[in-house]
Every structure is written in structure tokens, then in C-alpha cells.
Amino acid sequence: MAVIIHHGPTGSWPRMPDVAVRLDGVTKTYGKGESSVAALRDVSVALYRGSFVAVMGPSGSGKSTFMHCAAGLDRPTSGSVHLGDIELSKLREPKLTELRRERIGFVFQAFNLLPSLTAEQNVTLPMRMAGRGADKAWLREVLARVGLTDRATHRPAQLSGGQQQRVAIARALITRPDLVFADEPTGALDTRTGREVLQLLRQVVSDLGQTVVMVTHDPIAASYADQVLFLADGRFVGQLEAPSAEQIAEWMTHLEPSDDGSER
């Protein structure tokens, strides 16, 4: 089992070295008083290393908030987030940034790349910001893996949407992170290009043993994952192991969009 969804009292986790990220009783509310909106309600979950997990849910179910909290982009209102041994919710922003660039890779839906840098420069950006030189052999391998060896010196404007997403994946891999988060990585792509990107992510997990968490609302995209977690109204409401796209779509139709949540 690669995913544990824990509904019991917090603080009772065994120490598990093979857990990549762990959320304990995480609640995230936006706003204050009467107008406050709970995007996540007491979520506890642990994701194992080397797994490809898709997080699904209707709009407003809290998928993005889940990812922001799990990736140290945002701080939970209560509860704790552990990346390996490190408690993220206690870290200050510069430390969080360092942690993100060393141990977490990101692939966003669009606008993944700095337009002023070449593909290769974009890939090595985290290393440069950390003040480290890129591991040349690894860079070559990563570029080869995403099939961009001959496009390394192109700027984003000269690349197609799919190529840009592959550059983003290369960048996410360059630091050999504990975890790669992909936020609707195929959302801005056509079906065929999207499939190539998903296959690439799948390979990253299978060949390199990388952990990938993907937030999506597309059942086909989710079907590439080992597990699918379903979120509704700020809570995990179910999971599927190695599902087919049809199974997922079936599940999704049962999930009512929440009334009070707006897309976060």
C-alpha cells in the first residue's frame, strides 16, 4: 500500500522512513469569522516514496490547497506537514524556499518557464539559485529523458506547449527531489501531447523511483497513477488502486460539488 489515509486522532503515526510526505490533521481556512471558508478539513494522509499518486475532486474540493500545503507553498491553519523528517509548518519562508528547491519539484499547468532563460537555463535555475553548479551528467540524462537534448538552447517562446511542459519536468527532476508535484500538468495541452507528458511522468516514477503527486480533474490523466485519492468538500472521501479511466469517471460522478467552497 502506497497511501495511508488516516482518520483517527493525530500523533499516532509510526515512524516510517519510506513515507515521502505526511499531513497530520491539516486544516486550512481562508478568511476570518462568518465569511471564512474551510478549504481543507482535518486531513491526514501519508504518501509513500516511489509512488505516482493522483489527487482528484471537483472544483472547490480543496485539491489545490492540499497541494500548496503539502508542497510548502502555503501554511496550514492547523495541523502539521512533514516532508521526510522535516516539519514544514514551522519553517520560515527562506528555509521553505530552500527546501522546495532542494527537495520538491514543480510542474504547473502553464507558465512554467521564465521567458528570458533558455530551456537549459530554466532547468538548472534551482541549482543556480541554490548557488550550486549543475551535475553535468545528470543534466544531460534528464534532458535526454525528456527528449530535449537538441532543444537545450531554445527559449520558451521557441518551444511548443508540450516541449515546455517537458522542460518543466526536467527542471522538477534536476535536484533529485523527494517529491514532484504536478498541478494539472496536461490542462493546457491537446490530448496527444498531454498523453506524452503523462507517459513521461509515469516513466519518471517507474524508472527513477521518483515520487510524483499529480492534481487533476481529468480521469484519463489520473489513470496513469498508481493510486487516485478523491477529495470532496475539504476531506478525502475515497481512493482507488491502479484504476482505469472509466472507474475514475464513475467515482467522480458520485462526488457532489461542495456548496460553500470556491476554487482555491
Next chain:
Amino acid sequence: MIRLALSTVRSRKGGFVGAFIALLFATVLVAACGILMETGIRAGIPPERYAGAPVVVAGDQQVRASGTEPADLEAAHLPERVHVDAALVDRIREVDGVRDAIGEVTFPARVVVAGSGEVLGGPEGQDSADNSWGHAWASAELTPFALVDGDEPRNADDVVLDAELARRAGLGVGDDVTIQSTAAARPYRVSGIVAPSGGDGLSRQSALFFADEEAGRLAAGTGEFAAIGVLADPGADLGELRDRIIDALAGQVARSEGGPGLDVVTGTDRGTVEFLDAADAREMLIAISGSFGGVALMVALFVVASTFALLVQQRSKEIALLRAVAATPRQVRRMICREAQLVAVVAGIVGIGPAVGLAEWIRGQFVDRGILPESFGLRVGPVPFVVAIAAVVGTGWLAAWTAARRASRIVPTQALGESAVEPKTIGRRRVVAGVIVLVGGVSMLIVSTQLRGEAAAALGVSVVIPLVTAAALLSPLIARMATAALGVPLRRVSQRTGYLAVANARANARRMGAVITPLVLAMGVAGVVLFQQATLDRAAERQAGDGMSADRVVVGDAGVPGDVADTIGEIPGVATAASVVQTGVVVEYSELGEPTIQTFTAQGVDPSAFGTGGDGGPAAVMDLDVREGSLGDLGDGTVAVGRLAADTVGAEVGERLPLRLGDGTLVEPVVVAIYERGLGFGDFTFTRSALDGHLTDPLDDMVLMRFDVDAGAEAGAEDAGAEDAGTGEVDAALADLPYAGLQVLDQEGFDAARSATASLDAWVNLLIGGVLLGYIAISVANSLVVGTSARARELALLRLVGTTQRQVLRMMRWEGLLTVVTAVVVGGVIAGITLVMMSIGLTGRPVPYVPPLGGIALVAAVITLGLAAILLPTRYVLRANPTDTINMRE
């Protein structure tokens, strides 16, 4: 980091052009001011008269406040020549290496053209109209002038002319010539013609030589010299010689108790000693370039900061991405600062050439107006450029730093969402900072009412800056208030596009604030620069107009000889003929606890000007509007003081006030009266005779005359036209005075002449102010263009949802109008408050003067500039296909 900054700058050329332009023009302005300042500090005019004397000993024209170092810039420049004790000549002669030391007397002397009665000024040139000087023959060697024809002047009625003057006057050896000097014009005989080596005459002055005794008489000799020229033994080292002379004069070179000390100069410095006007010009250059350079930097800081703020706003997604995947807040800050530095360095280097051009142009303008002597060349050294580039890079860094602070607060999750709505709240810190700066600015304003004269005038523009800064910090609040106030009527007037404009303004208070700020700056600075001088001039003009009651004013091309007043006084039908001379005094006082030394304007007036016993009766020609004491007590050892000056230096009636006369002589007169009209006539009033021997030029500036009303009335009893006949006779007598080059003006003519000289100051301010305003206009347009272009996507979206091109334009017009009107009001209030406060300091009355046309023109200019800078780029943006624009990558 530098590579990242470099590639960002390279690929985002468009955005950085705005910052580059702002920094480039800042460099040009600051470096040009720097060149003018260096010129003021170092440039000199080569000596002419003293060219043959390698070392010149003259009075030190600088006075410093006690307890300040000689290097301190806090010094006052004495307006009249400091004379040198004649006894020093012998002491200097004894110094080793001195071949001879020759004392020099200088006095105005002009050839009167036979027949026309015109007087000849100096040689043809920009700045020599007044320069025709008489000297003693003994000092001809200082140039050196050598005889080319005839003989040296031996008798009292002999004169020697330089060859250029002789040619202009058509005179040769043996001819008779009338010369107007310090007394009535009198005949001389040309005994010889001289010429300097390599020419017929000097370029800035004509020279006339008299027999030594006659020269002494004409100079109204006080036994003192204007300067002592030192001729060196062949082969003597000038530096060492100068040191030995300083040693020999020990105790007098440093400032002494009775007056300023001596200056022993060599090289070009001799020109400064020779031409006192050069020192004035230098001082003016230093003052002007200093204050305007500073303001230019502050403006640059503003404009660049707002440009970078816009850039950061445009790039917020990119920055969010950087924050998400790699960069700490600190790294983002550093990156933006590096970018700014990169742009600033390039702008600084590119700006060097234009800066020299601008400085040269300003110099040319000054020379054309006779403010700078023609021979006053620019000194272009590396220092102004180094300073300007350093200042601009620093400014760019500071500006970027403020923008970067905001950038580093961009949260990384912004990289994921589409949201481009700005946060609703305005940071509490920003409001607090705004209020603090506002309070600081207002208290600076209040303090500034304690300052007088030059100090107050110099402060003017710099006081505007804190107020504009406060407005910038509070600009979202201002925008919100303005939208609330103007939004209701606007929505009623225009229900579709006006509604959109108000909605935009309301939702984007911060953005609207950013657009308001540069316009507020333009309005505020322009208002103060343009109308500060107008306020001062108007007040002075009023006072002079109200206080002057002379029927005729006699002025002269080169001044009015001292006995003219007596001669006029003896004409039947003249009640009063009072001589007036304008000069300055230097007073040391404590200003805000600091020892300060400042030059004030002063006049020497024959006491008859104030009527019998200073009663201001029918014979009076000048009414100073005495508030305390009485001008009837004005005599030797006393002084009357204008109220503003009295408040500044702490003068009180009945007390002694230590001060230095124009030539540095320390006196301690008793204050007998305090009067209101100091601006119109002068801050200090002495009797004319109290200033004898303390003036460079012993001539009077004017004689104020009043008809004898009683005599006219008696005559009128017999014949109604007799009064006119009486004044007609006086006028005829005035025209027949035995002096050349005099003009008789009535009050109107005098007012016109007076405002012509006053407007020169105004012009200098306008010129430099105009350059500064041009810079601000460019910067404002620049930031508005950047701001508007950044809205391309928003406008494209409007088009796509069914808004016509015309409607978008109209919406932008409403929005622009809302913005511009708000800016004009806020800027106007800032300028108004500043002008009121300055008016209190400068004129004692809280009513500034804004010429109606000037005011309207300024408001119109700001509105036009603002609207054009918003609407032109809007048009350009609308020309593109909206679907292309909306899909445009950020």
C-alpha cells in the same frame, strides 16, 4: 544572479526602456549640474589687467561664520571690493624675489563722444558694456600696457587711452577729450596711446590712465588699493614667492578682527580677483546647480521607483514562479536590484555625452543673457560623471529596492492561479509611513517659514519632495477618495463607459495611485518652481511701487557721480534730490541654532529722501513704511532694518547690530528703525555717507528727485499752467546737467527699468526650472506609457466581450480624466501650501502670487501631458487584434 538579471533585461527590453529613459535623463541632468558646479568651483577667467603681475595681493572676498573651517562652504561673498592697505606695498617690496610691488586704483572713467554727449563703454563684447576703467599710470605695468604713441600722463589733465578705445573714439595724441569719471565730466588731453602686448586693448575692458595724483583724486582716494600687483625677479619660483609673501604679511592673510583678510593669488585665480562678477557668477552656478541637481536626483528616485514598481507588478507571475521553484525572497530582491544597477550603469555611461551638451547649452544661455562672462568656459572633469553615475546607480538601486520589497512579498501560489486582482487592503505600514512622511514634510514647511531670503528660496523645491512622497505612499487612499467623490457624477454623466471607468478605478486604487503620483510630482514641483520667483518679484514690485514717490529718477549708464544730487538739489523748483546706492551687507546670526552667515541687500540713502526729520512729508521720495523707531534718527553709526531681516537676525530698535559692510568692514551701528518694505528697497538702510569708501564703484545708483510742490502752487495761483511750466523748467535743467551718460526717468520709466533687472533672476530660475520640468514631463509620460501598455490584455478582453474600440477609448478617457484631475488637485494643494509657507518666509505675507495665465497654462499642460500619455498608448494597444493580444504570452 548577474547572468539571470542580464538575460532578463535583455529579453524584457520593452519594460526596461522606461526605467532606462528615466535613469538616462537623470544622469544627463545630474551630470550637467555637476559640470556647472565644477565650473563654478574651479573655472576662472584668465586675468587681463593683472596678466603682467604673476602674483596679486587682494582682499579676501569671502567671509565665514565664526567657528567654521575655511574649507566650509558656509561662507558669504562680499558684494563690494575689499581694499588693501597702501602701506602693504612697501612690506611686499622687501620680500625676497619681488622685483616690484605696485598698488592699483580703479575707478569708472568713460570717454564722452564730442557732439552727441554719449559715453563709450568697454570694447565690443557680451559682458563689457559697463567696463571702462581709469587707473593710475604707475600700474600700467601690471598688464603690461606699453606706450605705442605719445607720452605718459604727467599733468593732471593728461590721459592715456588704450589703442582700441582711441580708435573707437577717433582720438589721437594731442586731441582734446571729455571724460566722465566720478565727478562732473571734464576735459583732458590725450598724451599717449598704449597697447597690451599682442593687441590693441583688452577684451573685457577699456583702460584709461591718468597721472598718479589725478587718479588718486578721481578714485576719491582713501589711501587704499583695489589690489597690489607683484612683479617677480627673473627665475623666481612663483609658489615659493607666494608663500614668502604670505609669511611677510603674516597675521593679515588670515581673517582679522577689523575686516576680512588678504588673498595672495597666482595663475587663473588672479582673474577671480580682477573680475568680481566672475566670483558672483561662480557662486550662482554653484548654488543653482547644487539645488537643482539634488532635486533632479530626488525626481529620478521617484520616477525610477514607480517604473520599477510597475515592472514588478507586470512580472508578478514570473516572480511567483521563481519563488515557487527556486528563489528566496532575498534572492528575488537581489535580482531586481541587480537589474536596476545594470540598467543604471548603461544609462549613466550613455548619458555622459548629452550631459556635456546640456551644460554647454545652459552656459550659452547664461552668456547670451550676460549672466556669465563670455570667457567663462566650462570645466569638464571626470568628477561630475563619476558622481552622476554613482548617484544614478545608487538611485536606481534604492528605487529598485523599494519595488523589490514588494516583489519579495509576492506569494509563490500566485504562479499557479490566474488571479490578477490586486489585494483589497492597503498595507497598514504604508499608511503609517505615509502619515509620518506627511507630518515630517509639514513640519519642514513650518520650519521653512523661519528661513529668509536665499535659504528659504533654495529650500522651496526640496520641501515639495516629502509632500509628494507622502502623497505617493497614500496614493491608493487618495485614489479611493477621489473615485468616491467623482465617481457618482461620472457614472451619471456616462452610464456605460463612465461606469466601467469608475469600476476600474475602484478595483485598482493602487494602480491608479501609481499613475497619480508622477503627475502630482510634476504639478507640485512645477507650481513651486514657476511661482516662487513670481511671488517674490510681485511682493518686491509692490513694495517698491508703493514706497517710491519720486517725480523723477536720475540714473546713469555707469552710475551717477556723487555731486549730481547736490547739483540737482540747487535747481529751483526741486524740493528733494536724494542719492541712493544699492549694495549688500553680511550678517552673522544663528539660524535654527547653527551659526549662519548671509548676505542681505542694503541701500545707502541720503536722509533727505525720507522728508524733513524722516517724517515722510511732502518732500519725501521714499516711504519705507516704518513700523518701529524713526528714520529721523538715521545718521552716522545707525541703521534701519527691514522687518523680515530684523526677525531673521534678531535686530531690535535701540540695540547695536554687528555687521559687515559690503567691503567687509566690521561696524556696529545702532538700529533706529524697523520698516516693512525691505524687499522693495533693501533689507538694511544706511545713510549714503555711511557707505563712502566701502563701495567698489563710488558712484551713486540713482538720484530720487521731487518737485517743490509749494513753489508750484504759488506759481499756480497766477496761472494754471505754471506748475507744468515749473516742472518743465526743472526737466530742462536736468537735461543740461554737466554730466555725461545720465538719463532722467519718470516713475513709469523707472518701474520698467527696475523690472527688467528683476526679471533676470526670474529668468535664471525659469531656465533651470524649465530643464527640470522637461525632465519631469518626460518621466511622467514615460511611466504613464509603461502603465497603460501593461493593460493591453485587460483592454483586449473588454474588446472581446463586446466593447467597441470607441467605447474602450472613451472609458480610458474617463479614467484618465479622473486620474489627471485628482493629480492636479493634489499637486495643486501641495504647491499651494508650499508657496504659502514660502511666501511667509520670503515676503512676510501668506499670499503667494500666481499669474492667472501662468496658473492656467500649468494646469492645462499637466492635464494634456497626462491624458496624452494615457490615451496615445491606448490607441496603439487597441490597434492590435484583441485575440492575439489576449493570447499573448506574458
